[in-house]
Every structure is written in structure tokens, then in C-alpha cells.
Amino acid sequence: MNVMVELSLYPLANDYIGPIKDFIARMNTYNALDIVTTSTSTQVSGDYQYVMSVLGREMEMTHREVGQAIFVAKFLNFDAMQSNKEKS
Secondary structure (H helix, E strand, O other), X not given: OEEEEEEEEEEOXXXXXXXXXXHHHHHXXXXXXXXXXXXXXXEEEEEHHHHHHHHHHHHHHHHHHHOOEEEEEEEEEHHHHHHHHXXX
């Protein structure tokens, strides 16, 4: 099963741009994931278990480095989304 996660990061720090760029750069090192970055969020797509594992690891890293940070996420069943597109 595939999932798409739309994720926004809000580090609670004066220098908030650095941690956001670092998180996106780390996410882009995972070749098995499809990553699309926009001005307000990053979309991560791939195998459900793998995406969840990577997000857990990278979100923890951000919290360790920054301290307080807010992650806002939307999780979509990517398989169902693609199936609905094909029916249209």
C-alpha cells in the first residue's frame, strides 16, 4: 500500500529557515520516496511502512536538533487516490 503525506514544519526557534531546509534535504536523500516541495509544504509518497519509518526517524532528528517544532501532516491513501483518478 502506498501513502502520500503532505507535511509542514514549524520550528519554534528564531532561526526557523535552517531546520526546515535541513529536514527537506534529509528527506531528499531517500531515493525510494517521491518528494515534492512547495512553498508551504512537502509531499512525501511511497510505500506506507517505509514512509512512516522515515518520517518517524527524521521528525525525531528535527526535535533533537531544534527542541520544539510543530509538524502538521495530512495522510492520504495514495493507492485509492490513484484509483479514483483512473475512474474519472
